[in-house]
Amino acid sequence: MESRRKQILISLILLGFSLFYLIASLKLKMGTHRVMGPGFFPLVIGGLLLVCTVVYLGRVLAQSARERDAVEPVPRAEKNYRAVAGILICTAAFPLILEYLKFVGSTFIVGFAMLLLLKPKSVLFSLLLSIAIAVGCFLIFSRLFGVSLPFGPIEELLFRIGG
Numbered sequence: 819m820e821s822r823r824k825q826i827l828i829s830l831i832l833l834g835f836s837l838f839y840l841i842a843s844l845k846l847k848m849g850t851h852r853v854m855g856p857g858f859f860p861l862v863i864g865g866l867l868l869v870c871t872v873v874y875l876g877r878v879l880a881q882s883a884r885e886r887d888a889v890e891p892v893p894r895a896e897k898n899y900r901a902v903a904g905i906l907i908c909t910a911a912f913p914l915i916l917e918y919l920k921f922v923g924s925t926f927i928v929g930f931a932m933l934l935l936l937k938p939k940s941v942l943f944s945l946l947l948s949i950a951i952a953v954g955c956f957l958i959f960s961r962l963f964g965v966s967l968p969f970g971p972i973e974e975l976l977f978r979i980g981g
Contacts, residue, residue, distance in 0.1 A: 822881075829875040836871045840864030854963075904935040920970030925952035 843864045846857025908928045915924045929948035938944040956976055959965040967973065 822878075825878045826875075829871065829878050832871045833868075833875055836864065836868040840868050898937075901935040901937070905932050908932050908935075916968055920973055921967040922952045922956050922972045922976065923970065925955055 840861070841864075843857055843860035846860060847855035848857050848861065849855025908931050912924060912928045915927070918924075919927065926948050929951045930944060933944035933948055934941070953976060956967065956973060960967050960973070960977060969977070
């Protein structure tokens, strides 16, 4: 019974945080559909966060006593402090290497390193995923949102592909 109370308490705290985030984002300017203001993404994130926490709270409240008792305790996972430290280092290193390797290169290297730290089943998959993330982020931010990013030869090529 103690576990159920903790789950309900945690879900209510998350719901409160979601509502606070959503209400705070309403104070920012939304902009238009063509020129999004600084409040657009926080509003979308706040709305999605609220939906997710409401669904989670509903699942916790709907869980019957039989289901709770039937669930076997999950073994504790080993803490991977090396991965946590490595991801923090990668995050700190990203702005330092951004000017030298430009956006696509630094995003690829940092993403690939982070994926390797998470012990992937396939290094090739991590390599391809990090390339896709770097190129995708560049195209989304530079072409769709018009953000000025550090340009190098790869970025110039990708920018010209779209017209």
